Amino acid sequence: MSLHVIMREIPGPDRVRRLGVDGLVRFVCRRGARITRAKAAQVVETAREVLKLPEADWNAASAVLAADVTFLFALEEEIAKATAELSTVLPDTPAGVLTSLPSVGIVTASAYGAAIGDPARFKNAAGAYRASGLVPIAYESAGKSRRGNRISREGCQSAPPGRPEPSPLPGRAPSPSPPRRRRQQSDARPPA
Incomplete structure (x- = not known):
């Protein structure tokens, strides 16, 4: 919730850096969310690191992040609509x-x-x-x-x-679950 507030209402890393840890905690709290000091410190430090990037890299990363945030918010809206529809059907x-x-x-x-x-x-x-x-x-x-x-x-x-199945990385087979992995390892051992 707190990162949603930051993504929606703070335009860029320079504002986060200027707010600092205490300012970021107050900013988030005034909007009805909570953030720990440790998480706020992590966000502020990340903002400082981003500002050290060359401008071309920062602009490219900013464009990708903006597209991802837009997609995230649209996806959350779709999930909310689907949940609302399920809540009307489920009781029957x-x-x-x-x-x-x-x-x-x-x-x-x-x-x-x-x-x-x-x-x-x-x-x-x-x-x-x-x-x-x-x-x-x-x-x-x-x-x-x-x-x-x-x-x-x-x-x-x-x-x-x-709970979705973890998807394997492209070009890699999914790793077996721990019980299956132990079973495969014991099957592969030579007889004593």
Whole structure:
């Protein structure tokens, strides 16, 4: 939020440098946002470094930054519109009840609702839970069983809804997850 205020209302690094750390903190606070002194110091120091660049480099970087900021604000507007649309549709779906849970908002409930689909297709809640990819670990030994408090990955192996998969760099294959990496390393070891 505080960096949004700075990007929207301060035209360039020279003004940030002139404000200094205390001035930047006051500037942001007067606009209803918060910034720590450490973050303000980092922003002011970055502004000082930018002003040391040759003018041609500064102008090029400024043009790229202005385009990126414009794109960021447009993207945030689109996200707000989509969230508003989801908030009108979600209550009429089975996933609407998820928003009653603490820390579950419109976007998260919509993503899980879309991933699960029609909950009536599952015989019970355990089936829906497994399809989501999150299942409590069950320990069984000598005819006795107990539920664990850890979660295993079962069912859908993609990233949880609402959390995108990391994209690999161009020309590089995605790196395997830590458990898969350990499995690949153990498979590659020669037998003892």
